[in-house]
Amino acid sequence: MPSTDDEVPLVRLDEVQPGRRVKVVHLKGRGRLRRRLLAVGMVPGAIVEVLRMAPLDDPVEYRVKGTDYSIRRCDAHLVVVRFEED
Amino acid sequence: MPHEGGMHWHHRARRRERHHEEHRLRIALAGNPNVGKTSLFNALTGARQHVGNWPGVTVEKKIGIRRHRGHLLEFIDLPGTYSLTANSIDEIITRDYIIDEAPDVVIHVVDATNMDRNLYLTTQLMTTGARLVMALNMFDVSEARGDCIDLEKMEEFLEIPVVPTSASERTGMDRLLDEIVEEADREHHHHHMVGYGDELERKISVLVETLDQDPEISEKYPLRWMSVKLLEGDENVLERLSGSSVEDPVRALLTDADHEEIEVEMAERRYEVIDAILGQALVRCQLRVTPSDYVDRVLTHKWLGIPIFLAMMWGAFTLTFTVSIPFSAMIDAAFAHLSGWVSDNVATEWLASLLADGIISGVGFVLIFVPPIFVLFLLLAILEDTGYLARAAFNMDRIMANLGLHGKSFIPMLMGFGCNVPAILSTRSIEDRKDRFITILVNPFMSCGARLPVFVLLAGAFFGAAAGTAIFGIYILGILVAIITAKLLRSTLLKGEPAPFIMEMPRYHLPSTKLVLAHTWERTRMYIRKAGTVILLGAIIVWLMASLPWGVEYGSEDSVAGMIGKVLEPLVAPLGFDWRIVVALLFGFVAKELVAGTLGVLFGGGEGGGSLVKGLTDPSSGLNAASAAGLMAFTLLYTPCLATVGVIWKETGSIRWTAFSVVYSLVLAWLVAFLFYRAGLALGWG
Known part of the structure; x- marks a missing residue:
């Protein structure tokens, strides 16, 4: 993990409120889900914008690399992110 | 760009047996899902297509032929994939084809409005060493929204030909064909764009x-x-x-x-x-809030999202019913007229009966339902093409999650409203075996277009002004049963956590008239073709069974059909059905349309061209609103049609699960119909 931004706390993607932008730091978990997250562009360094929550608060819509995805909270929980200064 | 040597590539070059003498080239189309790959395939090959299956799996394999500058180009449409891992059947098929069959050229279809994600597949295709031509599809859309793509730079960096295309407008096709032919003849030099450190x-x-x-x-x-x-x-x-x-x-x-x-x-x-x-x-155009975002603020709104979804579905069914009534009435009248004319003018009695009571009644009663089916498919196609269906899955995913399914199961379930066969085939995009089995097994409860005629008929006859609502209610019943069944399976026989659900949310766009109509027509045509084949055959068999042994009154208790119905009648007597319903349901196993067709023959045709609705509501039918509600529920839930049972068997590869589906739905149909009938009687519908 890079040490330069140590003062910015790390959070999980599912905890980020709609309207915020974050940068991916790390992916937890294993196997298929992780591979899927990688394929849509959730790679370390990628900027993710939290767009909106579904009517029942889950799943959440995220914008990654210009495309919007619906991702469940439990799956987004595997993505460790850091808040990005706008 | 890192470039590393291709010292091993001469081996592979040997495998590429080129067919210069006949100039035959094999061209594969690869790309992400929803990038217009199939539209491009259609634009390239026109009507000269052959649809088959990939060996060992029931994934559709489309092959099309086209001649261009003295070459015979054979196009193969590969399944849409995001990457070339071994995550799903689709990905394995795509990469096996590219690796093992080594097509002469691979057209990589890229969505120009969504380059980042699409180029991820490019990086993987390049490592396979295939000769690539990139079709930058939806180029017109990306230009219209203000993106500016530097094609020369793209070609320079990627070192492959890049052709802007628009499959919907059919532009760029000639250049694409030129590039394919040239790329196939070009000295192959391997390149890979990614160095891994x-x-x-x-x-x-x-x-x-x-x-x-x-x-x-x-x-x-x-x-x-x-x-x-x-x-x-x-x-x-x-x-x-x-x-x-x-x-x-x-x-x-x-x-x-x-x-x-x-x-x-x-x-x-x-x-x-x-x-x-x-x-x-x-x-890129710097639009941070797209028009889609504004629309989604309403359509996926916390309080409005789900009510709007339900209202849209209810509206679609009600509209289907009201819009199509006059057209159905016209077809009905025309066939009644034709049937009457044949009865009067064909001298041979048995032939007149076969034509009028059997073929014309049977097929006519099926064709009456072409208008509602057309309208319903049209509305669904519009919702699908605008991108709303993805929002529907987004809105409903939480509910599906509670039931142990996910939004991906939602799409096959929606498709099930059209026909369960393609819907069950579409479950192959679900990676997890248990998720997939549950989605397959609950699919028949999603009421397919073939069952609609029965509902339209019965609801129209017994529920008058509330017919649209009754039909909507039946669809909801199907959804509820599917949900309960899914939950049951998830907690018993197919225990386990559902696999992750990551779904792309396409931008909204105005539906293309051409695409929507093509979609609608294709599905409607399938229905009509069935009317001309299976239904025609079914109608003749029904007529035979209703007429044999010779001399009995048509469709009476003494006919073969009547005898079979009579034997089984005690089984359905508690539901308020008589033997004629048994016969209709029996034939419905061949194709569900035959339930309506048989009712047509047994309740309408036999009475000398009288209207079917009159025949059904006549006291002699033994039917009332309560048993009609039960019959609608029974038709909805009972054993899937032959084609669906076949595809369940094929897709699960398990005779046990197929048998489970058959028996479970039959028992369930009986129980629910009984409940409806009794409840209806208690409500005074008798």
Whole structure:
């Protein structure tokens, strides 16, 4: 993990409120889900914008690399992110 | 761009037997889902297509032919994929075809409005060593929204021909064909756009050297691709080495590799390269809030999202019913007229009866339902094409999650409203076996278009002004039963956690009239064709069984049909059905449309051309609103039609699960119909 931004706390993607932008730091978990997250562009360094929550608060819509995805909270929980200064 | 040598590629070149003498070229189309790949395939090949299946699986394989500048081009439409891992059947088919069949050229179809994600597949296609031509599809859309793509830079960086196309407007096709032919003749030089950094590259070259010691492997496979996949921990690729002399050394090299970490690192490197290319070749319009966002603020709104979804569905069914009534009435009248004319003018009595009571009544009663089916399919196609269906899945996913399913199961379930056969086939995009089985097994409860005629008929006859609502209610019943069944299966026979659900949310766009109409027509045509084949045959059999033995009154208790119905009648007597309903339901197993068709013959046709509705509501029918509600429920839920049972068997590969589906739905149908009938009687519907 890079040490330069140590003062910015790390959070999980599912905890980020709609309207915020974050940068991916790390992916937890294993196997298929992780591979899927990688394929849509959730790679370390990628900027993710939290767009909106579904009517029942889950799943959440995220914008990654210009495309919007619906991702469940439990799956987004595997993505460790850091808040990005706008 | 890092470029590394292609020293192993001469092996592969040998495999590419070129057919100069006949100028026959095999061209595969690969790309992400929803990039217009199939539209492009259609634009390229026109009507000259052949649809089959990939060996061993029921994934559709489309092949089309086209001549261009003295070459015979054979196009193969590969399934849409995001990457070339072994995640799903689709991905395995795509990569096996590219690796094992080595097509002469691969057209990589890219959505110009969504380059980042699409180029990820490009990085993977390039490692396979295939000759690539990029079709930058929906180029017109990306230009219209203000993106500026530098095509020359793209070609320079990627080192492959890049052709802007629009499959919907059919532009760019000639240039694409030219490039394909040229690329096939070009001296092949291998290139790969991604370098994975010193450490990984070292590992890759050691693996490549090791693999190269087995000539069988090095002739068959692109070694760099294979090495990358091995480092990523791809079991499917590792299996390809079994029996090879290099298997053990390769396994030894991989023992200390942390596949998970390597995978992330490689994905990261691929996206770095993509970012670098797009940074130079693409100027994006800076629209942070798109029109889609505004629409979604309403359609996925916390309080409005789900009510709007339900209202839309209810509206669609009500509209279907009201719009189509006059057209159905016209068809009904025309067939009644025709049937009457035949009765009067054909002298041979049995022939007149066969034509009028059997064929014309049977087929006519099926054709009456072409208007509602057309309208319903049209409305669904519009919702699908605008991108709303993805929002419906987004809105409903939480509910599906509670039931142990996910939004991906939602799409096949919606498709089930059209026909369960393609809907069940579409479940193959669901990676997890248990998720897939549950989605398959609940699908028949989603009321397909073939059952609609029965509902329209019965609701129209017994529920008057509330017919639309009654039909809507039946659809809801199907959804509820599907949900309960899913929950039941998830907590008993198919225990386990559902697989992750990551779904793309396409931008909204105005539906293309051409596409929507094509979709609607294709589905409606399937229905009409069935009317001309299975239904026609069914109508003749029904007529025969209703007329035999010769001399009995048509469709009476003394006929074969009546006798079979009579034998089984006690089984359905508690539901308020008589033997004629038994016969209709029996034939409905062949194709559900036959339930309506048979009711037509048994309740309408026999009464000298009287209207079917009158025949049904006549006291002699033994039916009332309560038993009609029960019959609608029974028709909805009972054993899926022959074609659906066949596809369940094929897709699950299990005779037990197929038998489960048949028995479970039959028992359930009986119970629910009984409940409806009794409840209806209690409410005074008798």
